[in-house]
Amino acid sequence: MARRMRVRNHKVVLNRSAGGDAGITALLVVLGILMFIPMYFSVMTSLKPLDELWIFPPKFYVINPTFKNYADLFRLMNTSWVPFSRYIFNTVLITVAGTFGNLCLGSLAAYALSKIPFPGRKTIFQMIVLSLMFVSTVTGIANFITFSLLGLIDNLLAIILPACCSTLGLYLMKQFMDSSVSNEALESARLDGAGEFRVFWSIAMPMVKPAWLTLIVYSFQGLWNTGSSVYIQSEQLKTFNYAIQQILSAGIVRAGASTAAMVIMMIVPVTVFIVSQSNIIETMASSGMKD
Amino acid sequence: MSQNTAVKERKAKPVARKDMSKAQWTLKEMKKHKAGYIMIAPFFILFFVFTVVPVFLSMILSFTSFNLLEWPKFIGLDNYIRLFLDDDIFLTAIQNTLIFAVVTGPVSYLLSLFVAWFINELPPKMRAFVTLIFYAPSIAGSMYQIFGIFFSSDRYGYVNGFLIEYNFITEPIQFFQNASYVMPLCIVVALWTSLGTTFLSFIAGLQIVDNSLYEAGALDGVKNRWQELWYITLPAMKEQLMFGAVMSITGSFGFGGIVTALAGFPSVDYCAWTIMHHLEDYGGQRFEVGYSSAIATILFLMMIGSNMLIKKLLSKVGQ
CATH class of the missing domain: 1.10.3720.10 (MetI-like)
Structure with a gap:
């Protein structure tokens, strides 16, 4: 048996048939290409000059790449009656405020749930797990009523406040604290007379940096893509993604500008993910759900 | 003076859970860990208002006829x-x-x-x-x-x-x-x-x-x-x-x-x-x-x- 043990990527790999390896590699390559094609086409199409966009049949590659579509996109943006910078400002404001709020409230709550044995924390955590099981569309109508009562209709707070209490990042951070922050370290600080806030800030928080980053990335991805919302009616409070959707809705006629818009919307979250990938995977290692 | 010492002695004696009723124990734990409530409160208030309440509100409103203008009417x-x-x-x-x-x-x-x-x-x-x-x-x-x-x-x-x-x-x-x-x-x-x-x-x-x-x-x-x-x-x-x-x-x-x-x-x-x-x-x-x-x-x-x-x-x- 030991004769057949092999080491791959610092791990012992057992009982692998060569045929299986080849089959799996082939399948992975095919799937990878299928996943990649739409992205590839968006980028290619966004770089095609006008005459190449209408070649029949369409080409897989660009002959004379140009940034003219991106220039067109910005020209189209400037024809909107609300200055385009306003849409971008709204998206940045929502994203920064919502992410910051979610980070503050979420990490405090995660610490309390993970490290302070107060009565009722199990119930609260179960509610949080339950909240991961349904999409927020369900709460939309009731929230519309709440926002009307609070006078928050047509106010960006209607988007920011619910984002502050989003639960996925909190859940991941709590699980990460359970598995990687030892109670002994916290206990010795408490014996030295440090209050809970001090223990939280100077001992627990520095140990869960990957989880912070994961929470930030998740919150960011959600908020960056905020489109039209029933809570927001004024044009000057609409978001960047909403404006992009208006351009996309013209369909294939504006294929060049549309794909340029898609590429711009995509680049930001994908770059954020590339930078934070190893931290997110580290956080996900403790994402498991106990029953 | 002697009374004071007695109080001190009683305090110093470790209190076991079995000495108290469940409610007393819970209350004591709640006081001891009040920092936990303070830390979770800001999140929980928003979570309660924007996620918990809406679920129950939808369930209640689903038994009514309501158009946002008039008071909801119960229709079973x-x-x-x-x-x-x-x-x-x-x-x-x-x-x-x-x-x-x-x-x-x-x-x-x-x-x-x-x-x-x-x-x-x-x-x-x-x-x-x-x-x-x-x-x-x-x-x-x-x-x-x-x-x-x-x-x-x-x-x-x-x-x-x-x-x-x-x-x-x-x-x-x-x-x-x-x-x-x-x-x-x-x-x-x-x-x-x-x-x-x-x-x-x-x-x-x-x-x-x-x-x-x-x-x-x-x-x-x-x-x-x-x-x-x-x-x-x-x-x-x-x-x-x-x-x-x-x-x-x-x-x-x-x-x-x-x-x-x-x-x-x-x-x-x-x-x-x-x-x-x-x-x-x-x-x-x-x-x-x-x-x-x-x-x-x-x-x-x-x-x-x-x-x-x-x-x-x-x-x-x-x-």
Whole structure:
């Protein structure tokens, strides 16, 4: 048996048939290409000059790449009656405020749930797990009523406040604290007379940096893509993604500008993910759900 | 003076839980850990107002007739009766939602698991790159709308262009105007965007399975990679499987936006109309709050129900 043990990527790999390896590699390559094609086409199409966009049949590659579509996109943006910078400002404001709020409230709550044995924390955590099981569309109508009562209709707070209490990042951070922050370290600080806030800030928080980053990335991805919302009616409070959707809705006629818009919307979250990938995977290692 | 010492002595004596009633013990613990309440309060207040209250409010309002202008009027089960007996479009919506969930949920879950499993043996740099290729579509925002250009109904759409060029068809196919194409296409696009959190969680879960388990498995006679997956790997990452299932199920009910963007609102003959669309129609556009609350309640119960069901099924893994 030991004769057949092999080491791959610092791990012992057992009982692998060569045929299986080849089959799996082939399948992975095919799937990878299928996943990649739409992205590839968006980028290619966004770089095609006008005459190449209408070649029949369409080409897989660009002959004379140009940034003219991106220039067109910005020209189209400037024809909107609300200055385009306003849409971008709204998206940045929502994203920064919502992410910051979610980070503050979420990490405090995660610490309390993970490290302070107060009565009722199990119930609260179960509610949080339950909240991961349904999409927020369900709460939309009731929230519309709440926002009307609070006078928050047509106010960006209607988007920011619910984002502050989003639960996925909190859940991941709590699980990460359970598995990687030892109670002994916290206990010795408490014996030295440090209050809970001090223990939280100077001992627990520095140990869960990957989880912070994961929470930030998740919150960011959600908020960056905020489109039209029933809570927001004024044009000057609409978001960047909403404006992009208006351009996309013209369909294939504006294929060049549309794909340029898609590429711009995509680049930001994908770059954020590339930078934070190893931290997110580290956080996900403790994402498991106990029953 | 002596009294004081007595008090001190009583205080110093450790208090065991059995000396008190449950309520007294809880109260004492609550006081001792009051910092916990202070820390969770800001989050919990918002969570309660924007997530907990709305679920119950929807359930209550679903028994009323309410248009946001007049005070809600209690009408018992009328909304539910109307939904199931009088509203043909709602029945189509339930059917489409179930088709969507039953296809995209399990397929995206298994795809996440197998792709994560396949790439687990790649060297780290390579693995990070392949992870990016598979994960990127799920965070690429409105990138999926490129499929609208692929399947555009004129001959400049890529698919029609190639089908005409190679003489499979003579007239362009109206992909998003033809009821028999809309659902399958939307499902394919939904799957393309579906390798998200579940996928990342599986990649991480596979990396932390203890190496000694594999060595022990080999000695116990595990013959091939499939046995290894079923008897060693999956049981070791059961908690990840559970979390992934929750993410996939929730996701599989949330693809309404893709349908709207590609097939329009409403889609041709309501062929891809889901409960989400019905909710948006009655809640966001007609402001029939009572009726749409009933729809929201049904959607909520469907999602929680399927999560519970899958939890039961997953407890059988590795047995």
